[in-house]
Amino acid sequence: MRLTDHEYNRLLLLKKLRAHEPVSRTDLIGLTGLTGGTITAITAQLLAQGLIIEERSPDRGTGRPRMDLRLNPRDRYVIGTTLTAEGKLLTQIVNLRGECIESHVDEMPPATRFADLAANVARALAGVLEKSGVQRGAIYRAGVGLPGVVDHHRGVVTYIASFESGAFPFAAAVESALGIPTLVDNNTNLLARAEYWFGAGGLSDDFTLLAVDLGIGAALYKSGQLVTGAHGIEAEFGHIKIVPDAGRACHCGGAGCLQTYCSISAVIEQYCLREGVEMPGILSMRGFFRELMVRYAAGDRTIESLLMEACRYLGIAVANHITMQDPETIVVLGPDLPNFPALRSAFASSLSRSVYPSLRRRTRVHFRVKDDQNYARGAVALALERVFAER
Ligand SMILES: [Zn+2]
Structure with a gap:
């Protein structure tokens, strides 16, 4: 799935902001290479959507007050979950900074049909949300990782060992049961996403x-x-x-x-x-x-x-x-x-x-x-990446 220029710029700006916050709009020009006009337009949209907040702080050089930008650490979240090859479901809820506020492990009941697995995943995620006290309306996206062959763009799974054969619209099934926009990806891709968003170094x-x-x-x-x-x-x-x-x-x-x-x-x-x-x-x-x-x-x-x-x-x-x-x-x-x-x-x-x-x-x-928690981190990274690009 190709990003539009606006989505690419927005994702770039938020990734730089996450790595360097707090930052001013002027800092963002140097960090992203985008023009001042583009940064003003994107940050206005992000402030209106509640993804970032503005706060006054003393300038490190002059001591005069300046307006800094940060990711909103409260009220907005994503949820990510991964089915491991051993049938465990590893779930995390994180804020927009990627800080974990809830972590949970479920044993999935045995299943051989994709529809049953999607229903079980949606039920487990609803349980984690209830335990965390986070309202569904505060969750922007859900990311789901599966140990099989997945068409990430269409949200379709085509193969998991010991499951029925054929293509199944997994993301749509979880989304309709859970009421949260849902993305799905293969577990190996999630490990790469976890390295990129949360890896050391x-x-x-x-x-x-x-x-x-x-x-x-x-x-x-x-x-x-x-x-x-x-x-x-x-x-x-x-x-x-x-x-x-x-x-x-x-x-x-x-x-x-x-x-x-x-x-x-x-x-x-x-x-x-x-x-x-x-x-x-x-x-x-x-x-x-x-x-x-x-x-x-x-x-x-x-x-x-x-x-x-x-x-x-x-x-x-x-x-x-x-x-x-x-x-x-x-x-x-x-x-x-x-x-x-x-x-x-x-x-x-x-x-x-x-x-x-x-x-x-x-x-x-x-x-x-390899650390299995990287799968759950990759699932939240999948959701965060989409929120950063297009909310
Ligand atoms: Zn082979």
């Missing part, structure tokens, strides 16, 4: 997020906007082909996909094959992986070779991405791994060998341990 406007989990997902920010494809779908980075001939079979029906070599489930599957152990069910996989990491820390060579192989393949895949896209930064979110320096070194030498020489060592790569 203030990411640049151009970065790629890779999430290494049971599968592998990717999301790209360009010029401060999340990039989605022509069909609103996020990059299926886990299914790029890394071993074209005689590659491992993937659940997508293809072979040689990246995530059959360097995801948590790939490491577990290969370990079980080599050791003759029964493969755990999906809900037990993370616990099983933690046990494997204890054995790896104790010197298990089988697990070490599987992790090293995973890091080498990830290095090649990231090198291909850098060669194609030249991002400023890549953030890799993954599980907590023991002996991490040795693994990072295997990744780095594989990347260095595989990337186009002129781009070598230009892109910064950060590794972070």
Whole structure:
């Protein structure tokens, strides 16, 4: 979905204001590069809509009073929620500054129909709102994250593992049950939104997020906007082909996909094959992986070779991405791994060998341990981003 020039300028102004508040209108000229006239027009609209407030404060240079602008910290909120692959619903209510005023975890009842899931999500959000005491009229937007394939632009979900097949207008269903304008997105995109809006160190406007989990997902920010494809779908980075001939079979029906070599489930599957152990069910996989990491820390060579192989393949895949896209930064979110320096070194030498020489060592790569609360932060960021652009 392309923003109009007005929406883009408004989003830019509010993002700069959030990062630097309190600021004067003159400060905003330097921070945004917009003209004084544009800033006056946008701030008048934001004041009228209650998104920002004006307050008198002494000028830091002259001591004379000046009018500063801040985001309205009271009376206006967004709500965000994410369904995890384990069936938990993580919800937050935040004010326009992104400060959390309510956080809640629900266990979702089992469902296989999208309509039932949408009704359950709307019911859970209504419960969190009631608990918080925030009136529905004070919530500008709801953001919902799902662990599946989502057309973010149309608010339609087309795939979640173990659910019925077919397209379902998920955002519209939640919105009609809840009475709050609702947006929906894929969970990996939410992790990128969380990094951009709430991540440590203030990411640049151009970065790629890779999430290494049971599968592998990717999301790209360009010029401060999340990039989605022509069909609103996020990059299926886990299914790029890394071993074209005689590659491992993937659940997508293809072979040689990246995530059959360097995801948590790939490491577990290969370990079980080599050791003759029964493969755990999906809900037990993370616990099983933690046990494997204890054995790896104790010197298990089988697990070490599987992790090293995973890091080498990830290095090649990231090198291909850098060669194609030249991002400023890549953030890799993954599980907590023991002996991490040795693994990072295997990744780095594989990347260095595989990337186009002129781009070598230009892109910064950060590794972070994945925190499930980032999904809820991403869901509120999805809602905040829309409020900032168009209310
Ligand atoms: Zn695949």
